[in-house]
Amino acid sequence: MRTFKIIFLSFFLISFFSINVVSFSRFLLVSSAHAGMTNDVLFVDADRGGHYETDYIEALNLANIPFTYWNVEKKGVPTLLDFQKHRVILWITDTSNTGIPFEGAYTLAKHLQLKGKVIVMGYQTGASLREMWLDEAFFGFKYEGSSTSEKEVAHKFREDSFNVRTDFVQETREGFSEYEIVGNFHDGLYGKTCAVKTQHTYWLGFDINDIESKFTRAQILYKAVNGLMNK
Numbered sequence: 001m002r003t004f005k006i007i008f009l010s011f012f013l014i015s016f017f018s019i020n021v022v023s024f025s026r027f028l029l030v031s032s033a034h035a036g037m038t039n040d041v042l043f044v045d046a047d048r049g050g051h052y053e054t055d056y057i058e059a060l061n062l063a064n065i066p067f068t069y070w071n072v073e074k075k076g077v078p079t080l081l082d083f084q085k086h087r088v089i090l091w092i093t094d095t096s097n098t099g100i101p102f103e104g105a106y107t108l109a110k111h112l113q114l115k116g117k118v119i120v121m122g123y124q125t126g127a128s129l130r131e132m133w134l135d136e137a138f139f140g141f142k143y144e145g146s147s148t149s150e151k152e153v154a155h156k157f158r159e160d161s162f163n164v165r166t167d168f169v170q171e172t173r174e175g176f177s178e179y180e181i182v183g184n185f186h187d188g189l190y191g192k193t194c195a196v197k198t199q200h201t202y203w204l205g206f207d208i209n210d211i212e213s214k215f216t217r218a219q220i221l222y223k224a225v226n227g228l229m230n231k
Helices: 002-033 053-062 080-084 102-113 125-131 134-138 214-229
Strands: 041-046 067-071 088-093 118-121 141-146 151-155 161-164 167-171 176-181 193-197 201-204
Touching: 041 053, 053 067, 053 088, 053 214, 080 102, 088 102, 088 214, 102 118, 102 134, 118 125, 118 214, 125 134, 125 141, 125 167, 125 201, 134 141, 167 176, 176 201, 201 214
Parallel strands: 041 067, 041 088, 088 118, 118 201
Antiparallel strands: 141 167, 151 161, 151 176, 167 193, 176 193, 193 201
């Protein structure tokens, strides 16, 4: 009986030690994966002096999302290494179809090839991504056009709605519609998709500045950021 107890105790200690070694190893792996990272989000302000960033910063703070601010006009386009220090990239532009420069598009593409996670938001960003062939390659949609006037836009589950100018697109096999144009059923753009999510990207074809409710602004960014982080 004593021999059995000794054998059992020995087995227990070995098992306990092994489990804790595995757990500690996993902890080290997780710690190493996030080593060198700063804030969760790198907020890239590429609005070329348009001052759109103020409302985004306010919404990020309201949503309690830690971020690092990067002004492209002052610092240039972030490098791939800058991207890799953060879990999610949030890129905004001005309201032009050339809002993402070639260097920026190239770095975004390289980051996405390495399974990085990117949010692009803003009116005419669909056109800008199309200029660099990034819409179908990474963002799960094919750009179709942009509304010239404000449209009522709602989440696919109708959780919220607001009036904005927006791009509209056709989602591809990899993309999932998140927001769409609603309101007037007879409007030719009714039901068109204006925000698309994939496993690694989240694109929204409207500016946060056009949304009246500060709570809705924060809610949209919270869903976008956490939707990618939790994948």
